[in-house]
Amino acid sequence: MSMTMTQIERTLRELRLSGIIATLETRIVQAQSSGQPFIETFSMLLQDEMDRRRSRLLDRRYKKSGLDERATLLDFDWRFNPKLPRAACFDLHTLKFISDGANALIIGKPGTGKSHVAKAVAYQATLQGYHVRYVETDTAFGKYSLASTTEQAQIMRSLLEPDLLVLDDLFLSRRIADTAAELLQAVVHQRYKLRRSIIVTSNRVVQDWGKYLGDNTMSGTILDRLMHRCSLLEFEGKSYRLKEAAARLARSSDDD
Numbered sequence: 001m002s003m004t005m006t007q008i009e010r011t012l013r014e015l016r017l018s019g020i021i022a023t024l025e026t027r028i029v030q031a032q033s034s035g036q037p038f039i040e041t042f043s044m045l046l047q048d049e050m051d052r053r054r055s056r057l058l059d060r061r062y063k064k065s066g067l068d069e070r071a072t073l074l075d076f077d078w079r080f081n082p083k084l085p086r087a088a089c090f091d092l093h094t095l096k097f098i099s100d101g102a103n104a105l106i107i108g109k110p111g112t113g114k115s116h117v118a119k120a121v122a123y124q125a126t127l128q129g130y131h132v133r134y135v136e137t138d139t140a141f142g143k144y145s146l147a148s149t150t151e152q153a154q155i156m157r158s159l160l161e162p163d164l165l166v167l168d169d170l171f172l173s174r175r176i177a178d179t180a181a182e183l184l185q186a187v188v189h190q191r192y193k194l195r196r197s198i199i200v201t202s203n204r205v206v207q208d209w210g211k212y213l214g215d216n217t218m219s220g221t222i223l224d225r226l227m228h229r230c231s232l233l234e235f236e237g238k239s240y241r242l243k244e245a246a247a248r249l250a251r252s253s254d255d256d
């Protein structure tokens with residue numbers, strides 16, 4: 001005996017085939033309107049299920065990464081700052097460095113697109129199935145300093161487990177707390193041993209890191225490990241934020 005539509009949907013739900021539930025009616029109407037063979041309709045429904053699973057998986061991976069935007073290199077204007085290391089950015093975007101367990105340091109002037117490029121690479125990594133963790137360094141490290149021992153262990157795990165860790169805007173607020181400096185050291189040391197990649201962005205030149213860490217030896221051991229297998233990308237140029245602000249100003253004076 002054949003099932004009613006309601007029974008079919010209930011069964012699909014039990015089988016957790018939500019992709020098929022979502023498109024079933026459309027596919028039935030499509031099949032009736034074109035008289036297409038059953039096998040064709042069936043394969044379309046299977047594809048619908050696969051597509052939905054993939055997009056849900058990507059969504060979950062994106063949410064887990066902590067990224068706040070789906071940045072890409074497609075909308076990046078390379079003419080604005082012609083001295084940016086374009087080839088090195090695209091090399092990073094191939095994600096080969098992750099399988100090599102290598103790092104990237106993106107250092108340079110404010111507003112030149114360091115965070116944008118790091119986020120684009122991180123987002124691409126989520127699309128390719130990597131476990132990614134993106135943090136605004138000061139915020140994450142600040143939280144760590146105030147956390148309980150159990151929470152600290154959790155934060156530490158979340159920084160060690162991913163295939164790729166992005167520490168964005170390191171030393172934004174110049175001096176970091178001693179606990180935060182120790183966390184940075186532990187994370188860099190552990191990930192180095194595990195051969196897991198880190199991307200660091202910062203507008204502070206590495207020569208000054210000792211000053212911001214309040215400890216030159218510590219800065220030496222951190223840099224030593226970070227730079228061992230590492231691409232160094234220097235971002236020289238003008239701030240894109242200022243360009244956007246100037247454009248906004250021009251628009252508002254046009255409106256007056």
Ligand SMILES: Nc1ncnc2c1ncn2[C@@H]1O[C@H](COP(=O)(O)OP(=O)(O)OP(=O)(O)O)[C@@H](O)[C@H]1O
Pocket residue numbers: 075076077078080081108109110111112113114115116117169201202203235240241
């Ligand atoms: N060449 C560019 N083309 C398009 N958008 C850009 C470009 N450069 C920067 N932007 C945009 O400008 C804003 C600032 O860039 P971003 O945050 O990446 O700068 P940053 O180098 O990380 O600066 P900071 O050192 O202050 O952290 C972002 O919205 C980014 O998307």
Ligand SMILES: [Mg+2]
Pocket residue numbers: 114115116168169201
């Ligand atoms: Mg930045």
